[in-house]
Amino acid sequence: MNTADAAHAVAHDYPHGGTDQLAARMGLSSGALLRNKVNLNRTPENRNVLSLAEAVRMTDLADDDRILEAWARERGFALVKMPDVEGCTDAAIVELMGEAWSTHGLVGTEICKTLEDGRVEHKEVERVEHRIFKHAQVLFNIAARLRGMAE
Incomplete structure (x- = not known):
């Protein structure tokens, strides 16, 4: 978009x-x-x-x-929402790690689906990019929460 x-x-x-x-x-x-x-x-x-x-x-x-996300994508950037780091706990980090493993798997699944038929279409690449951006957001959230917990 x-x-x-x-x-x-x-x-x-x-x-x-x-x-x-x-x-x-x-x-x-x-x-x-x-x-x-x-x-x-x-x-x-x-x-x-x-x-x-x-x-x-x-x-x-x-x-x-959506406007902000589209502009970032058009400019070659991945938009990452900064998490609320107040009151972050070890349990919240573990929960985010679970989410990271899940989104990592979704990236792999989307890549496999893209390569299944031996052809790579633009819409397939967009779906892979979307999964990668979502995965990156989770990873950046983990880093930001850990930074918020630092003493």
Whole structure:
């Protein structure tokens, strides 16, 4: 998913009244204006463009990180949510280790599925990348929690 697709999805999937309510919360004059700003079929003549500030506000109000994730992916980065390290315990680390083993297995499974038919397709690579990014997030969470426990 690219940033334009993500912005369109975030706006239209807003769970508290759709684009009309989200536009109002963003301070825009109407839901139609927001829909125009995230329209995937927008022409160059259309002056209604979603600004970076509006994309950030929409992300925050919708509590939906798809735009941020898509931008990171487009730029070649893996986005990692920083964990809450307050009150982290040994048991929490063990739980994260279990999750890491699980996500590692999912990476291997996805790679095997990709290579099964002897052809590698772009959508398959995207699925492998998604699994790798999820696995990396878990590993970074473990490191951050351990850092939070350091004395």
